[in-house]
Amino acid sequence: MMDPGGARRHIACIMALRTKPEDWISVTDAGIHCRPGNFYIDPARPAERAVITHGHGDHARPGNTDVIATPDTIAIMQARYGEDAGRRFQPLAYGETIELGDARLWLAPAGHVLGSAQVVLEYAGQRIVVSGDYKRRRDPTCPPFEPVPCDVFVTEATFGLPVFRHPEDGEEIGRLLASIAAFPERAHLVGVYALGKCQRVIRLLREAGYDRPIYLHGALAALCDLYGRLGVELGPLRAAGEADKDELRGALVLAPPGALRDRWSRRLPEPVTAMASGWMRVRQRARQRGVELPLVLSDHADWDELTQTISDVAAPELWVTHGREDALVHWAQQKGYRARALALVGREEEAE
Amino acid sequence: MTPFAELLDGLVYTPSRNGKLRLMGRYFTTVPDPDRGWGLAALTGGLSLASAKPAMLRALAAERTDPVLFALSYDYVGDLAETCALIWPGDGPRQAPRLSEVVDALGLAARDRVPELLAGWLDGMTAGERWALLKLVTGGLRVGVSARLAKTALAEAFDTPLDEIEEVWHGLKPPYGRLFDWLDGRESKPDVSGLPTFRPFMLAHPLEDDVRLDLGAYQVEWKWDGIRVQLASVGGERRLYSRSGDDISATFPDVVEAAAFEGVLDGELLVRAPDGAPAPFNALQQRLNRKTVGRKMLDQHPAFVCAYDILFDGGEDLRALPLSSRRDRLEDFVARTGSERLTLSELVSVDEWEHLARLRAGTRALGIEGLMLKRRDSAYLGGRSKGPWYKWKRDPLTADVVLMYAQRGHGKRSSYYSDYTFGAWRDESLVPVGKAYFGFTDEELRELDRWVRNHTTNRFGPVREVDKDLVLEVAFDSIHPSPRHKSGVAMRFPRIKRIRWDKPAREADRLEALERMIPAQASIA
Numbered sequence: 001m002m003d004p005g006g007a008r009r010h011i012a013c014i015m016a017l018r019t020k021p022e023d024w025i026s027v028t029d030a031g032i033h034c035r036p037g038n039f040y041i042d043p044a045r046p047a048e049r050a051v052i053t054h055g056h057g058d059h060a061r062p063g064n065t066d067v068i069a070t071p072d073t074i075a076i077m078q079a080r081y082g083e084d085a086g087r088r089f090q091p092l093a094y095g096e097t098i099e100l101g102d103a104r105l106w107l108a109p110a111g112h113v114l115g116s117a118q119v120v121l122e123y124a125g126q127r128i129v130v131s132g133d134y135k136r137r138r139d140p141t142c143p144p145f146e147p148v149p150c151d152v153f154v155t156e157a158t159f160g161l162p163v164f165r166h167p168e169d170g171e172e173i174g175r176l177l178a179s180i181a182a183f184p185e186r187a188h189l190v191g192v193y194a195l196g197k198c199q200r201v202i203r204l205l206r207e208a209g210y211d212r213p214i215y216l217h218g219a220l221a222a223l224c225d226l227y228g229r230l231g232v233e234l235g236p237l238r239a240a241g242e243a244d245k246d247e248l249r250g251a252l253v254l255a256p257p258g259a260l261r262d263r264w265s266r267r268l269p270e271p272v273t274a275m276a277s278g279w280m281r282v283r284q285r286a287r288q289r290g291v292e293l294p295l296v297l298s299d300h301a302d303w304d305e306l307t308q309t310i311s312d313v314a315a316p317e318l319w320v321t322h323g324r325e326d327a328l329v330h331w332a333q334q335k336g337y338r339a340r341a342l343a344l345v346g347r348e349e350e351a352e
Numbered sequence: 353m354t355p356f357a358e359l360l361d362g363l364v365y366t367p368s369r370n371g372k373l374r375l376m377g378r379y380f381t382t383v384p385d386p387d388r389g390w391g392l393a394a395l396t397g398g399l400s401l402a403s404a405k406p407a408m409l410r411a412l413a414a415e416r417t418d419p420v421l422f423a424l425s426y427d428y429v430g431d432l433a434e435t436c437a438l439i440w441p442g443d444g445p446r447q448a449p450r451l452s453e454v455v456d457a458l459g460l461a462a463r464d465r466v467p468e469l470l471a472g473w474l475d476g477m478t479a480g481e482r483w484a485l486l487k488l489v490t491g492g493l494r495v496g497v498s499a500r501l502a503k504t505a506l507a508e509a510f511d512t513p514l515d516e517i518e519e520v521w522h523g524l525k526p527p528y529g530r531l532f533d534w535l536d537g538r539e540s541k542p543d544v545s546g547l548p549t550f551r552p553f554m555l556a557h558p559l560e561d562d563v564r565l566d567l568g569a570y571q572v573e574w575k576w577d578g579i580r581v582q583l584a585s586v587g588g589e590r591r592l593y594s595r596s597g598d599d600i601s602a603t604f605p606d607v608v609e610a611a612a613f614e615g616v617l618d619g620e621l622l623v624r625a626p627d628g629a630p631a632p633f634n635a636l637q638q639r640l641n642r643k644t645v646g647r648k649m650l651d652q653h654p655a656f657v658c659a660y661d662i663l664f665d666g667g668e669d670l671r672a673l674p675l676s677s678r679r680d681r682l683e684d685f686v687a688r689t690g691s692e693r694l695t696l697s698e699l700v701s702v703d704e705w706e707h708l709a710r711l712r713a714g715t716r717a718l719g720i721e722g723l724m725l726k727r728r729d730s731a732y733l734g735g736r737s738k739g740p741w742y743k744w745k746r747d748p749l750t751a752d753v754v755l756m757y758a759q760r761g762h763g764k765r766s767s768y769y770s771d772y773t774f775g776a777w778r779d780e781s782l783v784p785v786g787k788a789y790f791g792f793t794d795e796e797l798r799e800l801d802r803w804v805r806n807h808t809t810n811r812f813g814p815v816r817e818v819d820k821d822l823v824l825e826v827a828f829d830s831i832h833p834s835p836r837h838k839s840g841v842a843m844r845f846p847r848i849k850r851i852r853w854d855k856p857a858r859e860a861d862r863l864e865a866l867e868r869m870i871p872a873q874a875s876i877a
């Protein structure tokens with residue numbers, strides 16, 4: 001009698017020799033599809049079965065039937081989309097494994113926003129990691145990125161140019177606090193994305209000792225509440241819309257980037273306009289937005305983090321999903337990796 | 353270098369004039385000598401370290417980065433100095449040199465040693481410091497600060513009249529040690545007599561519509577349509593200064609060469625049309641736009657100064673004398689030293705106000721900007737002291753145009769669509785003829801902003817295209833042919849005079865109507 005486990009290993013080994021990653025993972029207009037498990041990762045259109053890396057709108061879309069994601073990502077989707085978030089949910093903790101068809105799947109922390117995960121897929125003795133959006137530096141609102149060795153690493157490249165090197169968070173928060181101290185009669189209006197950046201900026205400020213109330217644009221309130229319920233302590237928060245002009249002198253106000261230069265901001269006393277984003281590294285980008293105080297704070301990996309991560313996961317093959325993919329592919333090829341760009345539709349480069 | 357880099361960074365991002373003044377003021381009062389003087393020189397265009405050509409920066413960066421990655425980065429960033437600053441590994445121990453060290457070292461270095469020097473500095477700098485250094489060595493800071501604004505910051509920071517700073521400015525050299533000694537109160541005001549420095553202009557106030565002056569007390573002259581200049585020739589050195597105190601001698605060598613005298617004159621810079629008469633303003637504009645000037649330009653648009661006043665005759669300061677005495681001295685001076693490059697402003701003799709009003713009504717046809725009325729007993733006082741001198745400008749031209757695009761403003765106005773591009777009809781479509789961003793009240797701005805938001809048809813970044821439905825009455829000083837504009841015309845000083853909510857867009861003016869307002873080659877008989 002042959003040992004069945006050994007036979008399976010033997011067969012897996014032969015399959016691995018024969019199977020190419022492209023045979024079981026494909027990229028279509030609808031998103032990244034895993035054939036043996038018949039599911040999509042972050043589909044651009046509603047799918048029967050969707051694995052969602054994290055709650056940002058260009059990754060987590062409404063209307064899927066079965067949704068597999070971390071419990072925190074499911075909570076975020078439900079807060080954003082309500083009834084439309086999906087029909088059935090399968091929460092999956094980091095490291096917990098499930099079998100879908102012939103494929104095995106588990107999630108690893110991505111360090112991008114609360115609940116964000118890399119999707120680890122195993123089939124035919126191969127392992128492919130779809131990392132979604134990620135960063136490597138510490139984020140007080142979510143667990144850090146864990147490198148998972150693999151055969152194919154699928155990476156973003158939002159800041160995939162060597163001009164993007166994010167400074168230390170502490171320096172940027174320090175500049176914001178110094179400006180608040182220098183202009184006590186003015187409000188400080190900081191543009192932040194509602195999910196992740198907003199709560200991270202608040203946590204970083206609290207860690208730096210800023211304990212005054214922080215004022216929020218209405219569009220930020222719901223996710224801050226949710227973060228609080230999910231255990232991320234944000235300190236005293238107030239609705240900017242309910243505060244009068246004098247109360248906002250010297251105050252810190254957070255708003256979505258779209259509100260920075262719009263009519264909403266007229267209620268603020270002589271606001272210093274700031275924006276927390278990796279794009280603020282480039283002067284012209286900051287000036288286009290009319291920003292006076294650019295804060296280089298990003299939830300995406302910068303150039304050094306991208307290249308470090310590629311070395312860490314040691315995958316011989318690299319697929320680049322979105323961003324400055326041509327530069328990262330070039331770099332990887334120079335270093336001897338097989339690398340190519342996936343022409344993935346529907347990712348928003350600005351959403352940072 | 354660190355405080356200077358921080359200053360430039362702040363200036364780049366601070367939209368308001370007051371904010372910029374405060375940043376510069378803090379720099380001038382906190383940074384030690386001689387660094388602050390070199391910083392001042394850099395801001396006022398008096399520091400030419402242009403020791404690195406773009407090719408040199410590329411070569412330096414190429415030694416440290418992959419060429420494909422550099423090209424992709426440059427493509428994205430769009431500015432060579434910034435690309436190099438951001439992409440530079442910068443992993444040496446943090447140690448930025450002082451600004452004065454940079455200036456001294458570059459001043460002494462042989463050309464082929466410059467790349468090595470720069471690389472050494474760049475290694476120990478932050479990205480912001482690298483950007484400042486590279487901007488400095490490639491020339492052209494472009495941080496939205498004029499020399500005038502930098503001097504204004506100096507005046508405010510040291511609580512000294514701007515005119516006094518202007519007066520000594522051209523007698524001093526970077527790094528301006530004597531200037532700061534005086535401003536700090538350690539030394540007396542620098543003595544610039546014997547030097548062709550700039551003397552602050554005496555300025556006129558606009559005459560209010562209903563004011564009637566006692567004409568007997570006033571000297572009346574034409575207000576020529578050129579630019580106000582000061583022509584100084586002292587100790588054999590000659591300078592031509594613009595109203596803001598900029599030295600524009602290099603642009604007008606014909607005028608400077610002809611100033612074979614000792615003295616300082618105030619006058620109007622004009623160019624001659626082929627018939628010898630003063631040409632319309634846009635002929636002068638052709639010459640103002642260039643730093644140096646070729647033979648052809650000199651021949652086609654010969655420049656001259658029409659003298660209004662005399663400040664110094666030889667070494668004698670005449671500014672305290674009454675205008676009537678200065679006029680006598682001026683007539684005598686021009687009679688002695690005048691040429692086709694230096695003429696005398698003629699006096700207009702009138703005794704009735706109605707006569708004056710008729711003359712003013714005729715100025716546009718003559719290509720003249722209006723009239724000047726100066727008290728005969730007035731001393732020459734720098735700055736704009738209300739009373740002694742008035743300008744009575746011709747009425748502006750007006751046109752009814754259609755709003756086409758609106759753009760967000762800056763600073764306090766950044767939440768408003770406050771910059772308006774408007775057009776006139778050509779056949780069945782509108783062509784843009786100008787842009788205006790003032791002339792309206794705060795209330796009208798709110799109405800316009802609301803209208804723009806409710807009538808947007810297209811968006812391009814900060815610009816919105818709107819329904820072609822709103823008529824604006826614009827006022828402008830004059831209109832000139834301009835090959836650079838699609839419509840072929842350009843307005844001078846356009847502003848919104850009225851919002852014509854009542855007027856249908858199809859009744860707005862046609863381009864041909866605007867073209868008819870272009871002055872013929874002015875002839876003044």
Ligand SMILES: [Zn+2]
Pocket residue numbers: 054056059112133
């Ligand atoms: Zn994301």
